[in-house]
Amino acid sequence: MPDKKLYRKAGDALFHKTKSVRAFLISGLIICLVVGPLLTYISYINHFEDVFIVPTLGIIFIIYYFFAPSYMGKALFKSQSKKNLAKETTYSFTENEIRVSTVDSSSVYNYSAIEELYETDELICLYFNKQSAFIIPKDRIENPLCDVRMFLESRVGKKVNYVKKVSTGKSIAKTFAVLAASIVLTILSAGVADLVLEEPQTFSYKNYSITLDNHFYEDGDFANHSYTLFASDVTMTVDDYSQKDIDYALDKENSSLEELAKSYCEGNQVKNVKKINHYTYDITFYDNVDGIDYYNIVSVQQIEDIYWVTQIYCEKILENDYKDKFEDWISSINFKGNEA
Numbered sequence: 001m002p003d004k005k006l007y008r009k010a011g012d013a014l015f016h017k018t019k020s021v022r023a024f025l026i027s028g029l030i031i032c033l034v035v036g037p038l039l040t041y042i043s044y045i046n047h048f049e050d051v052f053i054v055p056t057l058g059i060i061f062i063i064y065y066f067f068a069p070s071y072m073g074k075a076l077f078k079s080q081s082k083k084n085l086a087k088e089t090t091y092s093f094t095e096n097e098i099r100v101s102t103v104d105s106s107s108v109y110n111y112s113a114i115e116e117l118y119e120t121d122e123l124i125c126l127y128f129n130k131q132s133a134f135i136i137p138k139d140r141i142e143n144p145l146c147d148v149r150m151f152l153e154s155r156v157g158k159k160v161n162y163v164k165k166v167s168t169g170k171s172i173a174k175t176f177a178v179l180a181a182s183i184v185l186t187i188l189s190a191g192v193a194d195l196v197l198e199e200p201q202t203f204s205y206k207n208y209s210i211t212l213d214n215h216f217y218e219d220g221d222f223a224n225h226s227y228t229l230f231a232s233d234v235t236m237t238v239d240d241y242s243q244k245d246i247d248y249a250l251d252k253e254n255s256s257l258e259e260l261a262k263s264y265c266e267g268n269q270v271k272n273v274k275k276i277n278h279y280t281y282d283i284t285f286y287d288n289v290d291g292i293d294y295y296n297i298v299s300v301q302q303i304e305d306i307y308w309v310t311q312i313y314c315e316k317i318l319e320n321d322y323k324d325k326f327e328d329w330i331s332s333i334n335f336k337g338n339e340a
Helices: 018-046 050-085 145-156 168-197 243-250 257-263 316-331
Strands: 090-093 097-101 106-110 116-119 123-127 133-137 201-205 208-212 227-230 235-241 269-277 280-289 292-303 306-315
Touching: 018 168, 090 145, 116 145, 123 145, 208 235, 208 316, 235 243, 243 257, 243 306, 257 280, 257 292, 257 306, 280 316, 292 316, 306 316
Parallel strands: none
Antiparallel strands: 090 097, 097 106, 116 123, 123 133, 201 208, 227 235, 235 306, 269 280, 280 292, 292 306
16 A cells, blocks of 8 residues: 555645545634634734734635645645656556556555545546545556546446546636635624624723723823823823813913813814713814824813813724714713712
């Protein structure tokens, strides 16, 4: 029995048998289900931009479906070519055995060991088991080919399975269909993971708290603000001021909450000013920083003798994605022991 598989072409090692193709594709789909949530989790803990996920998936599956089989097949072919194909090998089928001959050796194998018979346009394939086989070029067979096919079927007791060569166009279409299905499956699994990871989380600073998506993270080093939270596309800042701080900022003694709220309207393109109650104003506006337009929502609140200013902003092009979320987040602000 041959101790190794012998393949004439690089891709034959993984794709010759239907079972191998199925196993390969099933393993790919399993990887899809694992990779999607894994990439989503990594993006959350490392705060990656979501935009990088889809290209990453594309690269992974292009490598997996195109380059991995080719590399593995070529490596197998290279490792055996010097030993098996450099010699002039011929195959002869006799009544009771298969004879394999080279210029310096000859071996015989029993038909009873053959489990499966396959044929392609160029090859006769005798599988002894799932790990070893003869992949025999038809031009190396001494017997007439029509006689060999019938003879093998009679000796082995199984039909020869003819494997049609898939046209290049169909092959490419099938490959891209598998790629598309894999990426869609991965994105769906990533979406499920995203829903799990986006469960609301409450963040706190002193007696202040706000409920946001779970992918926000704290950064105490952000300059000039008391408390800062970041997400991939959104920044939120919180500041607490005394009456003295407000008077200094507005250059006026005994400044009011309303005057503080109006100060955020100056020099900006105001979209809406809403008085929630006597102690809370919400302002939505656009501003421009370093040539980039931003969409902002600011909540100005007075709790006892402290003024709290919460500002959440993103680029203006993302306004429709975050407008409702901003309002929900702002409305979730709470103060321990107080109601705004």
